Amino acid sequence: MKKIVAMMAVAISVLISEKSAADGVDKSASCELVGETAAMVMQARQWGVPLSDVMSLFDPDDMPFAYSFAIIAYEMPRYSSDYQREKAVFEFGDWVQLQCFKRRQ
Incomplete structure (x- = not known):
């Protein structure tokens, strides 16, 4: 469990670093990073x-x-089947990315 959290922390720090470096980048790039971070959080949940x-x-x-x-x-919810877990991760990351785009309109 601690290994998963450590890997997630590294991945999130990389995403945050990329986001900071990309502050001058278009809105879609930063919303994509937010969605990827959200997907990692949901993966941890699952x-x-x-x-x-x-x-x-x-x-x-x-x-x-x-x-x-x-x-x-x-x-x-936390799912028991791999298919449902993967679907939850994908859909949550996508939903958060959508919310990001909506806020930036």
Whole structure:
């Protein structure tokens, strides 16, 4: 479990670094990064990573969006079949990305 959280922390830090470096990049690129981060959070949810471990990765002051969608992800069901888990991860990442685009219109 701790290995999963550590891998997720590294992946999220890379995404955040890319987002910071890409602040001058178009809106679609940053919304894509937000969606990818959300998908990782949902993947952690589906793997059974405790919410407290996921929340420890995000500072609510620096990353309020990530903090919020982590809470939303953990309000969703945890599935037992691989197909349903993968579907939940994909759909959640896509939904968060959609919300990002809507806010930027």
